[in-house]
Each structure stands twice: as structure tokens, then as C-alpha cells.
Amino acid sequence: xxxxxxxxxxxxxxxxxxxxxxxxxxxxxxxxxxxxxxxxxxxxxxxxxxxxxxxxxxxxxxxxxxxxxxxxxxxxxxxxxxxxxxxxxxxxxxxxxxxxxxxxxxxxxxxxxxxxxxxxxxxxxxxxxxxxxxxxxxxxxxxxxxxxxxxxxxxxxxxxxxxxxxxxxxxxxxxxxxxxxxxxxxxx
Numbered sequence: 001x002x003x004x005x006x007x008x009x010x011x012x013x014x015x016x017x018x019x020x021x022x023x024x025x026x027x028x029x030x031x032x033x034x035x036x037x038x039x040x041x042x043x044x045x046x047x048x049x050x051x052x053x054x055x056x057x058x059x060x061x062x063x064x065x066x067x068x069x070x071x072x073x074x075x076x077x078x079x080x081x082x083x084x085x086x087x088x089x090x091x092x093x094x095x096x097x098x099x100x101x102x103x104x105x106x107x108x109x110x111x112x113x114x115x116x117x118x119x120x121x122x123x124x125x126x127x128x129x130x131x132x133x134x135x136x137x138x139x140x141x142x143x144x145x146x147x148x149x150x151x152x153x154x155x156x157x158x159x160x161x162x163x164x165x166x167x168x169x170x171x172x173x174x175x176x177x178x179x180x181x182x183x184x185x186x187x188x
Contacts, residue, residue, distance in 0.1 A: 098151075
């Protein structure tokens with residue numbers, strides 16, 4: 001006994017190692033007798049093909065839905081901006097206007113620094129966050145009756161219509177009523 005092991009420890013270790021082999025085989029035998037097995041490569045390909053077909057059919061529906069949501073959001077943003085401009089005109093006791101650039105799909109708020117709402121009045125860009133240039137999404141077409149909507153200190157505004165249309169030919173029409181800056185949104 002020169003290796004330092006005792007006779008009692010060697011058989012115990014060998015017995016433990018020899019039990020792992022039969023235990024593993026016994027477990028495999030029990031699983032296969034129950035019919036439990038993994039997926040084959042063909043089954044995985046079939047499931048992947050089914051998922052791919054479902055995705056390919058649903059993608060156009062998602063695009064249409066996204067386009068419609070984008071149109072509604074653009075209309076809601078313009079409506080909110082019109083309401084804000086009306087409130088700003090009343091609060092500041094100044095004539096305000098929203099100027100639309102239909103070709104570049106932008107709009108902006110301007111405030112009169114004095115004078116009547118005509119070409120002689122000087123308009124300045126507000127210094128707050130509402131003085132920035134707002135953009136309409138590229139997938140949305142916009143057209144309107146006039147480039148400017150004026151808002152007066154007594155709460156009135158110009159009557160006008162703005163049409164927004166997406167690539168699905170869905171159209172929303174925004175119409176200001178002239179009183180209290182109300183905006184009526186209708187779908188055409």
C-alpha cells in the first residue's frame with residue numbers, strides 16, 4: 001500500500017462511478033417507454049415555415065394600421081396646436097397665427113408684435129418650445145384652404161379647413177369653427 005489509499009475507500013468510489021452508468025440508462029429507458037422524445041429537424045422546419053407564412057400575411061395589415069395611427073396622431077397634434085394658439089392669443093391679448101408650409105409639410109406659431117392681422121403687422125416667433133418648426137410625417141399629405149390661421153384676443157379664429165391624407169387614401173378633415181378656436185375632425 002504505497003499509494004496512500006485504503007482498501008475501504010477504493011471500492012466505495014468505484015461503486016459510485018459504476019452506478020452512474022446504469023442510472024443514466026435506466027432513466028433513458030423510462031423516458032423512451034413513456035414516448036417522450038425531442039423534436040426532429042423536420043418538425044422544427046415545419047413550425048418555422050408556418051410562423052413565416054403567418055408573419056408574411058400579417059405584415060401588410062400592420063403597415064396599414066401603423067399608417068392610420070400616424071394619420072390620427074398628426075391630426076391630433078395639429079388640433080392641439082390650434083387650441084394652444086387660441087389660448088395663447090387670449091392669454092397674451094395678441095393676435096397669433098399658425099403658418100402652414102404645405103410643400104415642406106411644416107407649421108409654426110407666430111405672434112403679432114403690434115398692429116392688425118394683415119401684412120403690415122410684424123410677427124415674431126415665440127421664444128418657448130412652441131416657437132419651433134413642427135413637421136408632419138413624410139407619409140402624410142396635407143393641403144388647406146389658406147396658409148395662415150389667425151387667432152384673436154377675443155377667442156375667435158379664422159374659419160378654414162385642412163385635409164390630411166395617408167398612403168392608404170384615408171383622409172381626415174380638420175375644420176375650425178371660427179368661435180373659441182374649436183376644431184371639428186371628420187373622416188372622409
